Amino acid sequence: MAEWDSPAQPHDYPPKIQSPPHLPPLPDRSKTRSPAPPSPPPPNPSENDPSLHPGTYVVQAPKELIFRVPPSQNARLAEEYRRKMQNRQRKCPYSLRFLGCSLSILLAVIFILGLAGGIFYLVVRPGIPSFTVETLAARKLPNKAREQFNLIIRSVNPSFKMGYCYEAGGNAALSHKGREIAAGKTPGYCQGFMSSSSFKLTVEGGNSSGANLADEAASLSLLIQYPVRLKVGGVRVLSMSLDIACDFRVSGLGTTTNRTHNVSRGCSAKMPLI
Known part of the structure; x- marks a missing residue:
């Protein structure tokens, strides 16, 4: 028998699998971190201060800003204006209600008289001799x-x-x-x-x-x-x-x-x- 003189070709098992060059490598999820939770809002000073009425807001301004303090008579004038408006609003509904009732009664009377006159003319049919x-x-x-x-x-x-x-x-x-x-x-x-x-x-x-x-x-x-x-x-x-x-x-x-x-x-x- 004839003998093969070519040396034997070595084979590596198993073969190695390589990722395509155009695909990016997958990130390692084990190293990612979850975002930190948002910080709670600052406490409202009106909740802890009993002297503040409901609906009062506290505005915090920088110390660098200087605001003019209004005179004390402005508060008195504002209070008088508010009382006048309240009294006017209390009086207006009564006058408007009276005017509306009077107008409704007048319209009702005119409608009834017109209806009665129309029925009278249709039934009687008056004529000048x-x-x-x-x-x-x-x-x-x-x-x-x-x-x-x-x-x-x-x-x-x-x-x-x-x-x-x-x-x-x-x-x-x-x-x-x-x-x-x-x-x-x-x-x-x-x-x-x-x-x-x-x-x-x-x-x-x-x-x-x-x-x-x-x-x-x-x-x-x-x-x-x-x-x-x-x-x-x-x-x-x-x-x-x-x-x-x-x-x-x-x-x-x-x-x-x-x-x-x-x-x-x-x-x-x-x-x-x-």
Whole structure:
């Protein structure tokens, strides 16, 4: 057999493992130290000093700083100001509370009155009556140097649930060219809602009042002030004045006696609150 002349290669067991050159070595945790705990805060002098009130802070300043000591009267002025502010704060809530209560009561009263008025108008539906002069008759009174004018006036009440009671004793005046030729008092009567009625109005004047109207188409004006009482559900609730104004023309009024003239002219009426 042939023999190997090459020397035997030595082998080291086990092989050594080396860390890569690019990785840093791991630190030794056994040599690291934990950080020291924080030191406790300095004690508050106010906790140990019984003369300090709660909420008082003690400020420590360096000795190198020199502060000016305020005069003693500043403390007295500050105390007086603090007392004035406290007294003002005590008085203000009462006045504001009274003002708020008064305003609330006033608003409540206004709201209630407005609501009641709205309900009244929706249910009653009041309306101003309308008037029309239908006829006019003139005659001389016997044994008197006076003339009498009789007018028939028709009234219409458009209210849905409200009637009118026209009281006697109102003033009525018949005028021609701004001069009053006759005057009288109104009669009294009651009128229901949504109805019409007629009444007779009599006015008297001097003997020469009709003579001025003999030969011309006279323009006459009738003014009536009627005291009226409102009636709702059979109960008279309110009294007020009704003003009526009528303008119309009549021909040959002074030439005839006891003659009725058809007029049929409307009038204007004014009544407060309606």
